[in-house]
Ligand SMILES: Nc1ncnc2c1ncn2[C@@H]1O[C@H](COP(=O)(O)OP(=O)(O)O)[C@@H](O)[C@H]1O
């Protein structure tokens with residue numbers, strides 16, 4: 001399935017096409033505290049349709065919290081999230097559960113540790129959300145799920161349980177599960193950082209294919225080469241702020257901020 005198969009995704013623009021000027025996601029002044037710990041100071045970001053935003057930054061800087069707020073898994077304390085010109089949430093004015101479930105319905109998360117249901121088969125994992133949460137017809141969802149599993153080479157594993165799969169296979173199921181929700185926005189939280197090195201390539205290739213097909217994405221990653229090649233924009237997060245953002249090639253080659261420079265240096269020369 002490509003985003004153009006979705007009823008609301010008809011105007012996405014693949015890389016190389018005409019510039020997609022329309023913002024799919026617009027975040028302004030997003031704030032989040034856990035107790036006394038203000039984790040997100042004031043996050044602004046924009047993702048146009050069909051664009052890929054890579055978030056990089058040190059551990060604890062707030063990257064996962066940003067994704068969880070976008071996905072409605074966390075309730076931000078302030079700021080706004082606008083999605084697809086049709087959903088606008090202002091966190092300063094007591095958003096309802098409906099707002100959070102609307103965010104969750106329009107975005108789908110791929111987790112660092114896969115987060116598959118351990119007691120469900122691969123196919124059950126994929127159909128659960130669309131059938132139970134989105135209340136779509138089971139036969140239609142299963143057919144779509146099987147096509148997606150075939151696409152990622154996991155047809156033979158459809159009746160297996162997560163523990164019977166390699167990490168790379170589990171993460172491809174995680175991606176299929178996200179796609180089956182027909183989201184407008186895909187959110188990836190360090191999708192390859194739990195994988196053995198030889199399994200990273202398959203997952204990155206799949207994500208790159210999705211980017212080329214025009215899916216809109218936010219990806220937290222430490223894979224700088226991947227970010228350089230696949231992202232349309234990169235943002236460096238530190239201390240709950242976006243310290244610097246811009247063209248991936250420019251930011252990675254010649255960062256303007258000293259903090260970005262230090263972070264990249266540590267990533268490239270860890271010892
Ligand atoms: N549910 C939570 N309760 C309390 N503190 C949290 C929670 N989630 C994240 N934090 C804290 O928020 C900060 C940012 O975490 P996180 O967004 O996971 O950072 P990153 O993904 O960049 O490593 C950390 O200090 C972390 O301990």
Ligand SMILES: [Mg+2]
Nearest residue numbers: 063064065189
């Ligand atoms: Mg994280």
